[in-house]
Structures are given as structure tokens and as C-alpha cells.
Amino acid sequence: MENGTFTLQEILSQPQAWASALDVLKASQADIRRFQPGEYAQILFTGCGSTYYLALSAAALTQELTGAPARAFPASELWLNPDIVYTGGKTLLVAVSRSGETSETLHACRAFLDQKRGDLITLSCYPQTPLAGMGTLNLVLPSGQEQSVAQTRAFSTLYLGTMALACEWSGRADLLDALTRLPEAGAQVLENSAGLAGELGQDASLDRFYWLGSGTRYGLACELSLKMKEMSLSHSEPFHFLEFRHGPKSMITDSAVVIGLRSARNGQAEGAVLDDMLALGGRVVDLAFADAPLFPEKATYRLTLPAPLSEAIRNILYLPVGQRIAFERALSKGLNPDRPTHLDTVVKL
Structure with a gap:
């Protein structure tokens, strides 16, 4: 098998993965709307590695669209240094993990629940994993599953999940409708960028x-x-x-x-x-x-x-x-x- 066979397929298949994820998210709209930002002192997003970086963008978008205070931390900080994270009052924690098995994320979520700090939403790509059963709401997006070590399709699919949360919580029906156009736009971007990627990468x-x-x-x-x-x-x-x-x-x-x-x-x-x-x-x-x-x-x-x-x-x-x-x-x-x-x-x- 040639180098990068799985990674290339996972990069190129993202538009299809997004379309499948949007079907899951649409079916979960009522459950997502049960969590209203105004009921919480803060919204926290967490993950490890790639999903921590996802959390940074997800928190920024959530605050931009809803006006609610939203921040992001690595899961290890929630677990080991909670005093710099929690501000008092009820927190909505959104934990993101491709595998649903990352130790720091599981430790952070268990501590959050044990200390009764608020409500937990999880996003992952695999059912029947520890994280996928921990939340008040567990969103599983199987179309993000990957064989490669480095995240590509999983990252963008899970990020799309957090985008849908922000759009739902902000009441922006126009943005929710526009999300359905992302797969087509993504396919166009993949086609148009192949030449630049090859020239620059090589x-x-x-x-x-x-x-x-x-x-x-x-x-x-x-x-x-x-x-x-x-x-x-x-x-x-x-x-x-x-x-x-x-x-x-x-x-x-x-x-x-x-x-x-x-x-x-x-x-x-x-x-x-x-x-x-x-x-x-x-x-x-x-x-x-x-x-x-x-x-x-x-x-x-x-x-x-x-x-x-x-x-x-x-x-x-x-x-x-x-x-x-x-x-x-x-x-x-x-x-x-x-x-x-x-x-x-x-x-x-």
C-alpha cells in the first residue's frame, strides 16, 4: 500500500462525511435546543491535541454567535488545574474526542460530573466508547471515523458538529440552513486547491x-x-x-x-x-x-x-x-x- 493511502482518502471524502454528519445533527436538533446558553455562567469546550484546537475555534464561534461567555481549555487543565477553569455557577461543558477514549478527556469529564459542576455534551466519532455514554447529550458522528493517526476528516466533521451547536443556540435558522451547502462548497475547494497544495508541498x-x-x-x-x-x-x-x-x-x-x-x-x-x-x-x-x-x-x-x-x-x-x-x-x-x-x-x- 502506498504512503498516505488512508490520509488522502480521508481528506478527499470530507464533503460526504459532512453531509452524513448534518443528517445526524438535524435529527438531534430538539435535544441540542434543550441547552440554552443563558442558563449557564459559562460554556467550556475541551479536547486534547487536535480537538483542543477545535475547542478554541468552537468557543470563539459560540461566543460570537450567542454572546454567551465561552472558553476553551485542554482537558488536562480541567482535570489537573480546575481552579483556573471554573468560575462558579453552572457550567456547560462540551467535550470533543475522535476516539472517545482519550484518558485526559475522560478524567476531566468524570471530575466535572463528580463535582456536579453542570451539564455535559460530548462529541465523538465512535459509539460504544466511554465518552459516548457520559454526557447529558452524546452526539456521535460516525462519518468522521478514520484509519490514519493524524486527524483530518474527524477534525472537520467534529468541528462541523460544534458549528451546528452554535447555530442552534443562537437561533440562526439562516445559518443552519446554510450548513447544508458546505459539502458542495468543500468539494469545490478540494478540486480548486489540489494544484496549489502539490506545488507548495513539494x-x-x-x-x-x-x-x-x-x-x-x-x-x-x-x-x-x-x-x-x-x-x-x-x-x-x-x-x-x-x-x-x-x-x-x-x-x-x-x-x-x-x-x-x-x-x-x-x-x-x-x-x-x-x-x-x-x-x-x-x-x-x-x-x-x-x-x-x-x-x-x-x-x-x-x-x-x-x-x-x-x-x-x-x-x-x-x-x-x-x-x-x-x-x-x-x-x-x-x-x-x-x-x-x-x-x-x-x-x-
Whole structure:
């Protein structure tokens, strides 16, 4: 079997996985609506590794859409350092795990329940696992199941699940309806980005990758940076856009590439950061939707994504692009992205 067989299939099948997950989520609408953000002092999202980065974006989106206080922590912090997490009052905890077996997440949820801190919602991809039976509401999205170690399809499918929660809780019927258009948009993005991913991933002159994303996109930038590390063993770091000027830009050389997950609302300010990195001699990949201002004008690489959807829900479309770049980088280095070095599918303590 060729290197990356499973990973490539899992990346390319995401639109179908999303469509299946949306069917599950639609059937669970009434159960999801039983949890109203106004009844809680805070909403917490948690996970480990990839799903912690998912939690960062999920919390940001939930607060943006509902106005309710929402934060994200690694599950190990909930378990080992609860005093920095819980504020008093009733908490809604949303725990995310691909396997449903990750030790830190299980420890965190058990402690949360034992201490009667509030209500628990779980999201996972496998039924009959410990996490899938722990919550007041357990959402299982089997279409995210994977054979690869590094998460791709599972991450985006579970993230879609948290997006549906935020849309339900905010009462945004328009966004809920628009979620059904994501599979078609995802298929288009996969087709349009294949050339860029191959060209960038196979460029042996690059030795460091920086992923920039702000707002709800920061957690996604973290995840794509992790994919580059896991699959290709490359130097890769994530940053908020404007934070990159505060020190990290010292790492820019002609072998460095800055990949910007640029928004429409703040696209000009974010593009100015990319322009600065071009001026310092770095290379820039501008990933933006069609309604973002054209900026920077001299990007080394540019991929314009379709913009028929609200910015609140379309950020998921950045994921297949970054995943494919990391995949191509791994193959160009003779590595097997299906089985990254030193990694296990599930971390059990």
C-alpha cells in the first residue's frame, strides 16, 4: 500500500462525511435546543491535541454567535488545574474526542460530573466508547471515523458538529440552513486547491511554515500547523495575524512561507501583515474568500475560495486546503502521513 493511502482518502471524502454528519445533527436538533446558553455562567469546550484546537475555534464561534461567555481549555487543565477553569455557577461543558477514549478527556469529564459542576455534551466519532455514554447529550458522528493517526476528516466533521451547536443556540435558522451547502462548497475547494497544495508541498526549498489566523480562525491555524508537524516533520508554528509582527517575524527568510487564513471583515489589516513578510523576503500564501479585499497584491501564492456562505460558517473550508498541503509535503519527503513518527491514534495514560 502506498504512503498516505488512508490520509488522502480521508481528506478527499470530507464533503460526504459532512453531509452524513448534518443528517445526524438535524435529527438531534430538539435535544441540542434543550441547552440554552443563558442558563449557564459559562460554556467550556475541551479536547486534547487536535480537538483542543477545535475547542478554541468552537468557543470563539459560540461566543460570537450567542454572546454567551465561552472558553476553551485542554482537558488536562480541567482535570489537573480546575481552579483556573471554573468560575462558579453552572457550567456547560462540551467535550470533543475522535476516539472517545482519550484518558485526559475522560478524567476531566468524570471530575466535572463528580463535582456536579453542570451539564455535559460530548462529541465523538465512535459509539460504544466511554465518552459516548457520559454526557447529558452524546452526539456521535460516525462519518468522521478514520484509519490514519493524524486527524483530518474527524477534525472537520467534529468541528462541523460544534458549528451546528452554535447555530442552534443562537437561533440562526439562516445559518443552519446554510450548513447544508458546505459539502458542495468543500468539494469545490478540494478540486480548486489540489494544484496549489502539490506545488507548495513539494517545494523542497521551504524549511519553515507559519500559519496565521485570527478570531474564529486561530484554532484552525493551530490545527493546520499541527498537521504539518505530524505528517511531514516540518518546522511549523501558528500565530494570530497581527501578533506575528511582535517577534516571530525575525524568523522570516527566503525559505520561510507564511500561510494566511484571511477573513473578509479584517482582510485588509491581515493582508498588511502578509505584505510586511513579503518585504522581509519571505514567501506568502494568501488564502481568502472572494469577498475579501485583494491584499496583498504580490502574494507568492493565492487561492481564492468561493464566498456564497456567511463568514461565520465557511471557515471550515480552509481545513482541506491546509491538510492537503501537509499531506503533499509528507510525500515529498518520503514519509507516510498515515503513520506519523512517534504518534499513537489514542493517548491512554
